Amino acid sequence: AAAVTAETPGAPTLAEVAADTGTVKIGMNFFFLIMGVCLIFFMQAGFMLVETGFCRSKHAAHVAMTNFVIFAVGALTYWAVGFALQFGSLGAFYWAPGAEAILNGEAVKAGVNAFAGTKGFFLGTLGDGTYDPGVFVFFLFQMVFMDTAATIVTGGMAERWKFSAFLPFGVFMGAIVYPLYGMWVWGGGWLATLGANYGFGNGVVDFAGSSVVHAVGGFAALAGAMVLGPRLGKFKADGTPVALPGHNIPMAILGTIILVFGWFGFNGMSTLAATDLRASIIIANTMLAGSAGCLAAMFLVWKLWGKPDPSMAVNGMLAGLVAITAPCGFVTPLSSVIIGALAGFLVVGSVVFVERVLKVDDPVGAVSVHGVNGAWGMIALGLFADGSYGAGWNGVDSAVTGLFYGNGGQLIAQLIAVVTVFVWSFGMHYVFFKIQDAVQGIRSSKADEIAGLDPGEMGVLAYPDMAGSGPLGEGSLAAEAAGLVQPKPVGSEA
Amino acid sequence: AAAVTAETPGAPTLAEVAADTGTVKIGMNFFFLIMGVCLIFFMQAGFMLVETGFCRSKHAAHVAMTNFVIFAVGALTYWAVGFALQFGSLGAFYWAPGAEAILNGEAVKAGVNAFAGTKGFFLGTLGDGTYDPGVFVFFLFQMVFMDTAATIVTGGMAERWKFSAFLPFGVFMGAIVYPLYGMWVWGGGWLATLGANYGFGNGVVDFAGSSVVHAVGGFAALAGAMVLGPRLGKFKADGTPVALPGHNIPMAILGTIILVFGWFGFNGMSTLAATDLRASIIIANTMLAGSAGCLAAMFLVWKLWGKPDPSMAVNGMLAGLVAITAPCGFVTPLSSVIIGALAGFLVVGSVVFVERVLKVDDPVGAVSVHGVNGAWGMIALGLFADGSYGAGWNGVDSAVTGLFYGNGGQLIAQLIAVVTVFVWSFGMHYVFFKIQDAVQGIRSSKADEIAGLDPGEMGVLAYPDMAGSGPLGEGSLAAEAAGLVQPKPVGSEA
Amino acid sequence: AAAVTAETPGAPTLAEVAADTGTVKIGMNFFFLIMGVCLIFFMQAGFMLVETGFCRSKHAAHVAMTNFVIFAVGALTYWAVGFALQFGSLGAFYWAPGAEAILNGEAVKAGVNAFAGTKGFFLGTLGDGTYDPGVFVFFLFQMVFMDTAATIVTGGMAERWKFSAFLPFGVFMGAIVYPLYGMWVWGGGWLATLGANYGFGNGVVDFAGSSVVHAVGGFAALAGAMVLGPRLGKFKADGTPVALPGHNIPMAILGTIILVFGWFGFNGMSTLAATDLRASIIIANTMLAGSAGCLAAMFLVWKLWGKPDPSMAVNGMLAGLVAITAPCGFVTPLSSVIIGALAGFLVVGSVVFVERVLKVDDPVGAVSVHGVNGAWGMIALGLFADGSYGAGWNGVDSAVTGLFYGNGGQLIAQLIAVVTVFVWSFGMHYVFFKIQDAVQGIRSSKADEIAGLDPGEMGVLAYPDMAGSGPLGEGSLAAEAAGLVQPKPVGSEA
Amino acid sequence: MKKVEAIVRPERLEAVKSAVVELGHNGLTVCEVKGHGIQKGVTQHWRGEEYVIDLLPKISLVAVVHDHEVADIIDAISKAARTDHIGDGKIFVSPIEEVIRIRTGETGAEAL
């Protein structure tokens, strides 16, 4: 009792105890979010390591740089624009007393459907700002989610994406594509209100971002990889894919462990409050699904190709985590294991499909891990949610319940989200990249790609001391791509 | 006060304040455990890096994979079986209100001594499940401890352990060996009740797992390393050990720093509650002991062999941390420094002893760091515990007190634990590996070992771009081991 | 309410609720500090990776070792001596009830000005100790700050600092230089009381250590780099600097991301209490400033030298973080962006200045990042503090307010701090290194430097399996330095 | 017997190797080297200081062949390695006096 702030030390009044209790409650919930911010931020390191490890050493500094700089670009963009578009019309919210001082803009609406927020640009610094800590911590939490979505894309487009073309993408993603889809699902937008307005379950429910973060990122990566085209030498003339092995497997495994570590915050802290004890259930589900995904993918490739390919075990773990991200709060541990295992199988099939059928070159499996399994996670929620949590979600009284527990409406909402996120993220980015390519050119020069983007675009080698750390070439090589263009026969000009 | 949930906002009643205080208290303690889970989980990365860095590059992907996949295997196994055996008969427990709904099975008992729990398989998902968050967070906390024990073993058996043989080990450790010993010490088992039943101090006290986690892992590694036999070329024909230097020292140092980072949670969060303020004392003791171990080992090897060998400084740090893990809550900072320094000396002696006298090949020092110093930590508690903490521990009223502070009974309990953990973990694993070896063969083929387990068992090179990243060979080499078999003289068949 | 400890379970009295509220409040604030300790500790890994990545592979194990061992040396030294000198006369402090039991020594004073604390050596273990958790957690928090300062120095002096000479530095820094300057600013010393005693604003205000940690480290690195002299081959005979590229860019980028991660704790947890909700504002400011620094430096070098040099993007991020460390609690997000961007420009200019004008060889930019931007951060507070926070700071009633918001006095205090920290840290270390050099020799032998400090001083290669992992030489080479000494012409003795 | 050593671009290695193997020369040894020639170096930056990497990665491919096979293999390598840009590399031919196949002890022509 001595620790309670009181006029008569040691004998606080009810009002004084209540005051302290309130402060502690808010302080704790913000502290909880801050730890979430830390953990999720740290996923930048995970993505950097997985993507860099899966690429070749001659591009390693370039890939690492895109994963590093995206954070800076994204953070500033989201501060300036994105956060306001996503949450500027959120209004008051229980865990952020005071938010109403900033995030009370009139939403851009068409009828009952809201499409964008309108307040809180620059966190209000340039005018209507207050120092409301609730808004700030919420901003931080949302910012690191956004940066995760953006950094996914650097993987699918790695090893051939011009650095100067990558930067505008960061702005586009952080200011427009991510925040608007995020608004629709998390900011009171039209997808969130599909339940309240049209009776589809609780509207679109995406607990921690299978669609908002992962599918947005994964489908953007698909658009980017398609517009860029495959890496030189990735496909033979007859379309057969060629293995281009990543340069550092332990690095990729370290990155994966860091991603799992970050996912504790990504999913667990998405309750937004330590007082919501669901967090432990969510984390248990998350770990079980990831583990199931890892083993499912590993055993499948072992069966298919004879070896427990580490790169697919890694992808399987991540696929399981992505898939459980939407349903983690609403399903049983057993369902989580099933969802994760299916994600593990799915990611293997999808990697093969993207490469062999679509002929799209996705060096790290971003499309399969984040896009396909982001979608699967949304659907999984529509199937497995058991109605034990989420009463009141999106303004719908009943708890979130999926098809297997009797509510087909929720599944429909989820399917609408899947279609929407694909059309929106793939479509917007496809158009964006196409236009950018016409204006600026988004692909690195062939000479740089052959010699390595590190010496070409970064001006440094990632590993200058190591023999075999990637060949260097010269500008004059631009006309030729390794293995793709037949060199002229000697006789033709000797 | 406005933040307290109340019918009349701003003027909460005593009951309302009490309700919020209770929620915040539980929320905070669960949040505390969740952060512990994160930190301890992250030790997987530390182990992966230390073990991989200490191995040779031709096996790097293989070693990293075992450290990665063990988590998935362990998590699912512990969920299915291990947790129930360890804690299924725990009954109600102060920090987990509601646990009684699941963990109230009748223990397997012989007289007053309990040997195994009986409830909570699959977290009860397959029948008697509830979503009790206290049980879930406790499960998570215990699961990451178990995975630590399992991942220790991959180090001692590295560079020659067949991947397909390693997987069953993960199941055996996670389902049987770890949970049962853990039950005996932490789950109300016969070792815990040595005090209440037979008057040996507070019974076996192991604050955060010097024996439960580290000695179990370290002695399992000893059994495994003995059954596997040394790596090809590790010992000359006359038994002289040969240096097989690890391939990446900075990687091992990074891993060590990550392990220290994780140890904050491992020891500090083992109070199980933030409201137990002892955590800060525990963490201070932990850091001091690790630091003392690091310097002690470093100066000793410097003296002995002329250089401050980084690999032994690393082992010294870890040895100090392992040793303080049992006593960290019960000793003074000065005792911690002494315990840590002795651990640092001990690990050097033990590494030499294991290699030169036992002729056991432990590539990373797992036996010396975790086994020997796990035992030393248990004994150290029996010597240095100063009676300032732990009243009521294991149902014994007095605080935990060691020999130097007048209680020889505690030391006896600790010695019983040391003998038990050695016999149990070494014995069970020795038998397990022997049987498994007869059935399945647990050692990689010689050809794969010579060429590298990466191309042989993983199907990928860890570092394909680096010249000298490990030699490749062919199946036909199986008859020959580098340096061990004398090649036939040329003349004999030319 | 059931969770509140009460005689009548479920119906706690006001006193009982108050007791629990108090416990929870303290528990939470200590938990908050513990997480800060974890995060800040983890910066050791960040520094290790950045510094090692920026150095050449033949010295990689050596650089990594200094960054690892400094923690052990620093922790023990600070426990024995440093903490007492810095905080031994702090007296009671609101967040650490009970601190008065230990930290109540009579300060070493000259008039109103205090210069050193006098109690708490060995945390009082050797005599007047208590197990006060508040003191222990505070000790841990301060210890990790100190170790950060010490580890900065290893970067500026890397690749030529004799390991046996480095160890005494750790003791000197941890026992004397850091704690005394820290006392002056944070322990109630003469700089802190410049406001109360002489009317300069709130006295010197350094929220989380732009000067106490970073400038102390950065200016010590300058002294060390000057006394050591440049690495062999760093400057041509005519003084032109030579590029000596770091050996692992992704490693340096990983280190930077880890440092950012740690900075959440470094700045955010420096409120010392989760109940101080300012933490979220502080973290937002921190991230924005770092991002701005990163982009500012990257675009500047791109403009200047044609490529977005990753090593300078990394330095820019860190420079922004260092600069915002002092003002992070007192400025707006917009000011943070400005402060960070200026830091990004400044670090580029400073790197060039130090190398080309001062001709000092600072392999990782420690002087520019930590010294120069530490100073800039202090000044920035004196300019941009907007008077919204810090009322009562250092015993001055008004909130902390800078020149742009009308208080020039604060700027003067800050400038006094900048001059003091430079004179103190640079001066003390310059003298220390000079004396040490005369007594012991602080520079590695030329032969070791040419062949690599790894084989020479550590007795191991960092990367023994990699071709090109640094050349080895022999003692006989001592007379010659690569590229510096003209070899004798062949004719002269053939 | 002759040793034919070709210094070629790393990105042409696969093509050159195939061409040689198709000619029936299974035995060949490859090494990562760095070459200096009339091909210009690459300018790099490190923390403000410019430097030129003027030793560019090349691959040395060595095949020891019978005298009568030299012309064909030179032709095959040239075709496969050629891009018509500066830096395509060179082929050196030098005498080999004896060859021993370690496994069998065979020497001379039959050892190839």
Add this chain to the structure above:
Amino acid sequence: MKKVEAIVRPERLEAVKSAVVELGHNGLTVCEVKGHGIQKGVTQHWRGEEYVIDLLPKISLVAVVHDHEVADIIDAISKAARTDHIGDGKIFVSPIEEVIRIRTGETGAEAL
């Protein structure tokens, strides 16, 4: 003088080196190379695509020796390198016209 170049298995390097040094040839130079021969490659997988590493790690060990020492060194290397499995490697002997010891400027036979 002759240059004796042996292409051997990496795991036989220590044995070969010792054998050569025991013969009294202190001077030798070693290089990590990759070899293609009748020894089959290793099949690997990367994310579903199979590929064959058909350039296997080998060590090239070069000793320049006097003409009369050639037979002995060939014998010693062969014995030490031999495992009787495909891929044991080859020894090539070629002429060296001049040797200079840089440190002393000695040339010819005395420079060895």
Add this chain to the structure above:
Amino acid sequence: MKKVEAIVRPERLEAVKSAVVELGHNGLTVCEVKGHGIQKGVTQHWRGEEYVIDLLPKISLVAVVHDHEVADIIDAISKAARTDHIGDGKIFVSPIEEVIRIRTGETGAEAL
């Protein structure tokens, strides 16, 4: 034509390269090798076991030149590589029978 192969200390590479290029020999090929000679090895420790690295890093630098240029280039390399300490390395000269410039197909003297 002759092949001049110099085994030198890594830290002398820059000086040797410059010396050769200044003589007008633009074409040269460099490789990282390890050498054993009368220079002693380096003693290392790994977890209590001592071992000696007796293959020390060296650089092999090869220039194929016209016969009449051999003396000058040997002289230049010797000067640049020399430190007067054991381990400075050796220069080997051997015959080259044919040179082909891949890009142009030129052969012999004009290909250099």
